[in-house]
Amino acid sequence: MHIKQPAKKRGPAAFGLKKVSAGKPALASIHVEIQRIAGAALPAADNLLADWLPDGTRKGKEYWPTNPVRGDRKPGSFSINLHTGKWNDFASGDKGGDLVSLLAYLRGCSQIEAARILAGQLGLQFGVDHKRDHVDEEVARQRMARQREQRQQQEDEETRAKWEEAAASARRDWALAGPADPNHPYLVRKRIKPHHLRQLGSELLVPICWRGELVSLQRIKSDGIKLFLSGGRISGCYCLFGRIEAGVELFIVEGIATAATLHEQTGKPVVAAMSAGNLLPAGLELKHLQPNAVLVVGGDDDRAKEAEGKPNAGKLAAIHAASMLNCGYVLPAWPEGAPLHLSDFNDLAVWHEVRV
Numbered sequence: 001m002h003i004k005q006p007a008k009k010r011g012p013a014a015f016g017l018k019k020v021s022a023g024k025p026a027l028a029s030i031h032v033e034i035q036r037i038a039g040a041a042l043p044a045a046d047n048l049l050a051d052w053l054p055d056g057t058r059k060g061k062e063y064w065p066t067n068p069v070r071g072d073r074k075p076g077s078f079s080i081n082l083h084t085g086k087w088n089d090f091a092s093g094d095k096g097g098d099l100v101s102l103l104a105y106l107r108g109c110s111q112i113e114a115a116r117i118l119a120g121q122l123g124l125q126f127g128v129d130h131k132r133d134h135v136d137e138e139v140a141r142q143r144m145a146r147q148r149e150q151r152q153q154q155e156d157e158e159t160r161a162k163w164e165e166a167a168a169s170a171r172r173d174w175a176l177a178g179p180a181d182p183n184h185p186y187l188v189r190k191r192i193k194p195h196h197l198r199q200l201g202s203e204l205l206v207p208i209c210w211r212g213e214l215v216s217l218q219r220i221k222s223d224g225i226k227l228f229l230s231g232g233r234i235s236g237c238y239c240l241f242g243r244i245e246a247g248v249e250l251f252i253v254e255g256i257a258t259a260a261t262l263h264e265q266t267g268k269p270v271v272a273a274m275s276a277g278n279l280l281p282a283g284l285e286l287k288h289l290q291p292n293a294v295l296v297v298g299g300d301d302d303r304a305k306e307a308e309g310k311p312n313a314g315k316l317a318a319i320h321a322a323s324m325l326n327c328g329y330v331l332p333a334w335p336e337g338a339p340l341h342l343s344d345f346n347d348l349a350v351w352h353e354v355r356v
Contacts, residue, residue: 001266003296003328006319012251033127038098041118042144042151045082045099048121052106058082058155059235069094069105070311076277077313090320091311131325162231163215169229170208170217174198177205185222189349192260195241206256208274210237211289218256218274228274235278238287242269246292251330252283252321253298254314257346265349269293276300276317283325295327304340314343 043050049056049063056065056075067078067089077091085098087105096102101325104114119126122246127188177198180187184204189195198205198263206218216232218239228234239261244250251270259272273282279297299318306312315331332348342351 001333002331003330005328030112030127033324034100034111035098037119037122037124037126038100038116040122040124041099042083042085043143043148044122044152045080045085046148047079048118049082051121052103053080056080060155060159061152067092067110077311077317091313091316091318111280112256115323125257163233166229167215169215170214170232173200173217174205174207174214176200180204186220186224189224189350190257190260190290190324190346191353192257192346193264195260195263197256206239206272208234208237208239211285215277220256221258234274236281237278238271238282238286239274240271242267242271244283244290244293246290248294249296250290250293251296251298252279252286253345254279254300255344255346258298258300258344261346261349265345270298276314279317279321280324283321283327287325296330297322297325297327298345299329299331300344301331301334303334304343307340 001203009236045056045063049065053063053065053068056063058064061081061083063080063082064075065078066072066075070078070089070092072078072091077088078089080087080099080102085102086096087102088095089326094105096105100111100115100118103118104111107114107117116126168236177200180194180197182194184194184199186204196207198207202222204220206220207214208218209214210233216229216234219227219229221227238252239256239259241256241259246276249266249268251259251262251266251268252273253262253270254273254276256272259270261267262268263270271282271286273279279299283295283297297318300314302312302314306315313318317328318331332342332345334342334348336349342348
């Protein structure tokens with residue numbers, strides 16, 4: 001297994017203005033004006049994003065829509081920070097530092113044009129004497145900041161209540177469940193051992209933990225359908241296979257079948273982050289709790305999508321997480337003739353066994 005190091009990141013292509021030199025005061029003035037509009041937009045970020053990207057949902061301080069520029073069908077790879085305006089699409093590598101650059105990206109226009117459009121939406125003037133605007137902006141900023149703080153506090157309280165309710169449900173079902181049947185259809189299809197999974201009726205129960213405590217469950221039906229507890233905590237959580245030890249490689253992967261396969265093949269600890277979008281949050285949590293562990297991100301390799309000219313979301317997510325965690329990453333080593341629909345380490349292991 002060859003562990004790779006992610007390439008050094010390069011900045012995204014600029015949408016509009018290039019770097020301003022000291023000898024061009026007009027452009028410098030426009031740059032300041034763009035920053036002014038970007039700052040004025042932040043208190044209204046909730047309403048603006050709901051208008052620009054209506055299919056998104058808010059999760060804490062992040063807004064998660066689909067990306068219309070890429071034409072993706074479901075959210076999970078495109079997020080905007082409501083407090084700073086920074087946005088990122090790990091599937092394509094596109095990103096920016098404020099809401100002006102986001103609007104320019106969505107509209108396919110320059111940042112100057114985007115700032116002009118945004119100023120109009122905010123009821124501000126762009127590129128002229130705007131002393132009155134500064135007064136109006138400050139009043140609006142303070143009012144909307146108060147409203148935003150109140151909304152955030154209410155949302156945080158509601159989220160915590162849902163987390164607590166889901167955790168209580170998880171603990172109750174986990175206590176009622178027994179050891180997983182090795183002949184459960186999902187385990188047989190994936191050719192993995194039950195490990196510490198439990199079973200309640202016909203459903204496998206996967207423990208999802210936060211700092212050593214059970215906070216949620218993933219249920220896996222006989223036909224492979226997976227369901228999370230409604231309202232349960234996911235970000236930064238994971239399911240651990242094996243025991244974490246200082247100086248020993250600790251793999252972070254997406255699903256439990258991949259985690260079980262890698263653990264069985266290597267004997268090393270593996271955590272299932274449960275999704276591509278949670279590779280980085282789970283990795284950051286592990287890095288905080290286990291600073292001496294040697295993190296390695298094990299990515300899914302969505303080659304079929306790549307062959308269709310679409311982003312290889314699994315691979316890009318793994319590289320992005322490894323880059324942010326400053327660690328290595330590894331992808332399945334596909335032998336000649338491996339079908340394109342195979343995408344992860346478990347797919348590869350099952351394919352090998354079937355061939356033998």
